[in-house]
């Protein structure tokens with residue numbers, strides 16, 4: 130069986146100094162779009178806003194190396210000098226997300242090829258195939274030149290490898306990639322017989338007689354073998370990671386500054402295996418954009434932030450590398466933020482462990498593909514609400530500098546997220562193709578988020594010591610070793626909540642026989658003899674009054690007790706939710722796609738039975754998280770509702786002079802941050 134890439138050694142360097150003193154504040158800075166007089170105004174306004182770091186150079190390759198091997202550093206030296214003189218740190222990007230036009234012109238073969246065999250055209254970005262040796266050579270040349278020139282520069286405090294790797298070039302199906310895929314398979318499996326056995330190629334007569342006959346899963350409409358599909362996803366993630374590692378090695382050879390790349394963790398597609406990638410960045414960094422038609426967009430933000438924290442080594446701070454001050458420009462109807470939302474969003478990330486808040490981008494572009502994307506300095510200039518809120522946020526982050534470096538209080542709930550399960554579930558002839566992996570991960574995070582119970586969103590192989598509850602939403606791909614770890618966690622007194630479509634296939638994508646949920650059958654004391662996906666518009670009632678859509682199962686109890694049963698339909702009388710006492714702990718199985726109300730009832734019972742700590746007792750509109758500083762706990766209260774909320778707390782506000790003696794009023798849409806203790 131293919132080994133998980135997470136079994137390979139980490140290249141993460143021991144945490145070195147954080148790039149800024151205090152919390153990091155700034156954004157992408159693209160000075161090449163502006164005349165030098167504007168750079169001077171930029172730096173002046175950055176200081177006015179309290180900006181202490183910018184990401185520089187993301188799109189600068191074509192100007193830094195206008196012809197192969199010919200460099201023009203003059204303008205870049207000047208910008209770097211201006212920033213340095215103003216005390217602004219630089220997160221220096223290798224410009225490889227934006228290959229120059231001469232490179233694309235001379236080597237069109239570096240452009241990615243889609244699953245239908247169509248080669249991309251120049252004109253976008255990340256227009257390169259991660260397997261291309263030609264691109265790699267050019268990318269490492271500019272990276273080396275940049276690192277040699279600025280590796281020791283005192284303003285360069287962080288390296289930013291390329292930009293959103295995989296955002297545009299996540300999969301390539303060209304011949305070069307195909308050859309690399311075969312090499313990957315050879316390294317993982319050794320022989321063609323092993324591949325055949327793992328993928329079950331006897332079906333449909335797909336047995337290979339030579340590894341060289343294997344092709345990537347081209348043409349999406351073709352019904353691909355699930356094992357082949359899953360391995361190609363793993364390979365593609367590894368291939369992009371290989372590119373990151375090659376650039377990172379060059380940077381590390383020339384500089385002591387930490388190295389990162391910006392992840393894209395939000396409600397979208399799982400592009401690469403971040404559980405694995407995180408082990409190779411010195412600072413875990415994310416780009417997060419709220420999505421306009423997400424009914425609980427603040428919870429998506431919290432979920433992404435909790436995932437970032439879960440990807441760090443020992444829950445140390447991470448960095449929000451990009452978010453927006455208002456409307457992005459890549460959605461259908463781009464939504465401007467409401468007054469106060471900039472502060473609310475930024476501080477929610479900080480509350481959850483980001484040691485800063487950064488944006489795309491500093492100054493709004495007037496030309497180019499993103500000319501209507503919001504920025505810290507909007508087209509309207511400084512006479513604008515956005516600018517006033519940006520100055521206000523800079524002030525808030527300066528006042529909150531004491532939280533820098535502090536951990537978020539330990540969570541008692543872990544929720545496991547697994548890219549491999551997301552990939553496998555989305556592909557092929559699965560029982561219900563409209564199911565979305567993120568629906569279940571978000572649901573189970575949401576019910577705790579609304580109750581101010583902190584959840585660490587963790588990779589599936591993470592250490593579970595210290596947690597009371599572990600939630601496994603649709604953890605479809607599970608190895609024997611992973612299942613054994615969950616079982617040991619429960620036997621030792623933990624509680625596991627496993628939802629439908631978990632444990633169904635092994636690491637090769639092969640169904641585990643003997644009844645679902647395969648890997649967790651014994652632990653859960655229940656089996657499912659048949660899946661019963663519901664049709665569009667079809668609902669099934671539950672004994673708790675809820676109504677199920679989309680997914681039900683014909684379950685049989687083997688030691689578990691039913692908590693909720695199906696009240697009608699073909700599964701009537703069978704358990705929809707069951708609990709099994711095991712060792713010192715308990716294992717719950719949720720066999721249905723529950724409505725929010727039913728999931729909330731389960732969350733309430735678990736909070737009660739396990740004594741899961743709530744940061745404060747407040748209504749569901751209040752988001753509450755603590756960071757543990759050497760000077761005491763700092764409590765963040767974010768009010769997402771349109772009514773003022775009163776919370777029972779005492780302490781000193783860190784954002785203004787207020788003090789709270791037993792209660793704090795968090796204004797509608799507002800934020801209160803206080804150091805807890807007796808009011809002064």
Ligand code: GLA
Pocket residue numbers: 292293416418451457458459489499502
């Ligand atoms: C991403 C990119 C940025 C920019 C923003 C726009 O996060 O990294 O360069 O394109 O999207 O929202």
